[in-house]
Amino acid sequence: MEAALETLTSTSNLRAQYMAVLREMRQLQDHFGLSVACDVAANIITLLYSIDFFISFATMGYQMRIVTISTISICYSLLRLLVVAETCAAASSGADEVRSLFAECSVEVPPLHFSAAGFFYVDRPLLVSVLSITVTYVVVLFQFHSV
Template sequence: MALELWIRLSTLNSTLLEILPLSLTTPVGALSRSPPAHGRIHQLLVAHIALRRAAGSLQKHFGLPVAAIIAYTLWGETDSAYQVLLEVLRPAWYSRERLCSSATSSTMWFVYGWIKLSTVALACAAISDTDAATGLILLRTSAESSDRRCPDLAAFLQWTTYSPPLFFSAAGFFNVDRSLLVNALAVIITYVVILGQITPSE
């Protein structure tokens, strides 16, 4: 769903880039005879509002499950990294306790969990960046055409300017974006170091 939302926002931006130059280069006297471009801007405004509402609904219904999935993934990542650390640093104790079949399986689980976490974080970050790009396109266009403003363009610009930035959170516990990957890596390293220190040497 997140990727579909990103695709629709990207398509909207591409359409804006195709329509706005046509609107800006149209002579003033020809504006009344060629309203489709300006009418299309209004359609894109309505589409953008609908996509914003879809993003809000997506976050409302899936915020808590995403928080649970990320928490479970972090737990699994920490456990996998700890298993690898044990086999590398303390192979005798590790083989005696038989905590896992091999470091290879733990490494594979770590990679799988990290890919899943990265997919969620980067998808949400891409949606936020694409939505912000819409406002930048409209702002640049408005600055270049300050002598002849289109009412639909002005309304679209006002909507993107005064709307809060689009971001995703896991039920309000933390934001789901690129910073999540950095924070997750810091948490994994911290707990693995602590577990490594309290693990008996023999």
């Protein structure tokens, strides 16, 4: 009886801590969600502009320095997107593990997801979306440059 009461108390404490983390995450999201959305948008714009710059100057035979700077800018934008998305995805997957522990105890807790001001979720599928946008943009640029 005493062990069951102790388990119930520890589960209750764990749920209270999870809910506190969830409240803090939502408060952070309220404060920084728009900033993250703007940062992701700026990285996508920088990425696409750098690709355009790269294709334009590489096909015209300009100096290698300009092409190298464009390549560095492309890598930097992709790296920034990767870091933000992976950080948010790691936090969400850690929260999912805790949720599965609660599910075993038949305790329901809300999921933890990071969004950019409610516009989109910041996680690994965001990287796939950005990559598909980039590939589509590059295909269109090559079609215009070949005409």
